[in-house]
Amino acid sequence: xxxxxxxxxLFGVRFVALVTEDGVPIPVGASASRAGxxxxxxxxxxxxxSELVQATAPLTWGPPQWARIASERGGLALxxxxxxxxxxxxxPECDPSALKLPMQAAAQRVEKSLDRLGRxxxxxxxxxxxxxxxxxxxxxxxxxxxxxxxRS
Amino acid sequence: MIQRxxxxxRLKQARRQLxxxxxxxxxxxxxxxxxxxxxxxxxxxxxxxxxxxxxxNRGLLRxxxxxxSHVREHRLVRLRQELEQGPRPALWTxxxxxxxxxxxxxxxERAAQRWFDDDGGAxxxxxxxxxRTQRFYGDRSRRLGEQAMLAIEQACEASGRGLEPxxxxxxxxxxxxxxxxxxxxxxxxxxxxxGDAELEARxxxxxxxxxxxxxxxxxxxxxxxxxxxxxxRAETGALQSEDIRPALQRLAAAPGCGASVFxxxxxxxxxxxxxxxxxxxxxxxxxxLKAARTVSRRLxxxxxxxxxxxxxxxxxxxxxxxxxxxxxxxxxxxxPAERERLRDLSGAQPSTDDHREAA
Numbered sequence: 001x002x003x004x005x006x007x008x009x010l011f012g013v014r015f016v017a018l019v020t021e022d023g024v025p026i027p028v029g030a031s032a033s034r035a036g037x038x039x040x041x042x043x044x045x046x047x048x049x050s051e052l053v054q055a056t057a058p059l060t061w062g063p064p065q066w067a068r069i070a071s072e073r074g075g076l077a078l079x080x081x082x083x084x085x086x087x088x089x090x091x092p093e094c095d096p097s098a099l100k101l102p103m104q105a106a107a108q109r110v111e112k113s114l115d116r117l118g119r120x121x122x123x124x125x126x127x128x129x130x131x132x133x134x135x136x137x138x139x140x141x142x143x144x145x146x147x148x149x150x151r152s
Numbered sequence: 153m154i155q156r157x158x159x160x161x162r163l164k165q166a167r168r169q170l171x172x173x174x175x176x177x178x179x180x181x182x183x184x185x186x187x188x189x190x191x192x193x194x195x196x197x198x199x200x201x202x203x204x205x206x207x208x209n210r211g212l213l214r215x216x217x218x219x220x221s222h223v224r225e226h227r228l229v230r231l232r233q234e235l236e237q238g239p240r241p242a243l244w245t246x247x248x249x250x251x252x253x254x255x256x257x258x259x260x261e262r263a264a265q266r267w268f269d270d271d272g273g274a275x276x277x278x279x280x281x282x283x284r285t286q287r288f289y290g291d292r293s294r295r296l297g298e299q300a301m302l303a304i305e306q307a308c309e310a311s312g313r314g315l316e317p318x319x320x321x322x323x324x325x326x327x328x329x330x331x332x333x334x335x336x337x338x339x340x341x342x343x344x345x346x347g348d349a350e351l352e353a354r355x356x357x358x359x360x361x362x363x364x365x366x367x368x369x370x371x372x373x374x375x376x377x378x379x380x381x382x383x384x385r386a387e388t389g390a391l392q393s394e395d396i397r398p399a400l401q402r403l404a405a406a407p408g409c410g411a412s413v414f415x416x417x418x419x420x421x422x423x424x425x426x427x428x429x430x431x432x433x434x435x436x437x438x439x440x441l442k443a444a445r446t447v448s449r450r451l452x453x454x455x456x457x458x459x460x461x462x463x464x465x466x467x468x469x470x471x472x473x474x475x476x477x478x479x480x481x482x483x484x485x486x487x488p489a490e491r492e493r494l495r496d497l498s499g500a501q502p503s504t505d506d507h508r509e510a511a
Contacts, residue, residue: 041451048447052461055439058432061465068461069444072290072454073255076447089451096458 003109004028012094020084045087063095070096155421176206183215195219224254248283257287274310277317278317281307292379304351315344328375329382331358331365370452378417379445399497408484413437437479441470473500
């Protein structure tokens, strides 16, 4: 996930991960080694997002795109991206107002690379099945030729 | 050598500048130079002096916080070295207290436990209980509260229900609002000190609240839910809704502001929407704040200070402080002045960040 690497270099940032909608984390940088913790953080952050949706739904508000909390010993920032959320944990030394822009930029990079992947996979799609009926001009089809060769 | 010469020269220049022009910027410059040459005590004194002259100056507040934290870290290192060379009770206590000040709870607990393992005395157990109690006051989660209660119980048993652990238990029970148990502890203290007028007065004062107060575990659950201690409520009890409503009205009257809410415990004051919409809005904001508090506790981040949510509805900003919480819903980007107003309402510490100062 080189698209998210710049986030790990921000001052005060402790943990960065892309979390899928079902709570599967894709940790980035040095934080990738803390796999067990990543699972827990991802689950908690996804639950937080769904609790926010539940809390604000009666007000006919759409799902939040960006959520951030700051506490005594650090904070958590979440940005919704296609198919999941970008999660970032920071320490008390971090300036939280400077996180949103880099996170949005990282989310755009992720979406662009997903689009690229989508385009590549469309090129590699299997060709449509060959027709098994004779062409309109009466020339034999590929399957007819194959069966003739086999008989001879 | 050359480096030192230039540093000294810059220090002299900063001193001269402050003498010529008496401003907060020049105070900051001199404090920074003092920190560069490692004169942290002088820098700390100068911070206090500067803050006396320019109270609330954010640059000076920020420098003061940084220097204090640096001095604490230095002291921690020194204490750690002294403990390795020759541990003694006073050193263990000082080390744990300093760790608690720096919010290094795990290290404080480890040190107290190590002392208990080495010594096995009641004093070490009391220190463990103190550390856990401090940790609970900082975090306010039920799990930590139960751990603190258990540690206090062990310390009481180890000392034969001595005075110090009982006093700690009394403070703890009063803080969580378990006044029934607190009254029992006061009765035990009175057995130790019969005729103590202050304790007798406290016993009488607790008789009323004890009748309706929850038992300790239920009180811990309440603290976890609200994020507030009973002592917080007592300290801010004097604040009337008349003081808050005008500030909320000013916030709600700003163009683009959908609602402003002040929350304390289960009570909410709301300005902006009316009737059923007001109720629904207040409930929604309260639930959002509750979710944020829960996630902060689960991630072991300590008490919540700020909440910010954005979506197609605009921006919801919340500040949590001494008085409790103030939230604002804006259909546009919230302005720094509005954030400050919310911070004032909630009784939170003013921001010391540079970017906000610039804004």
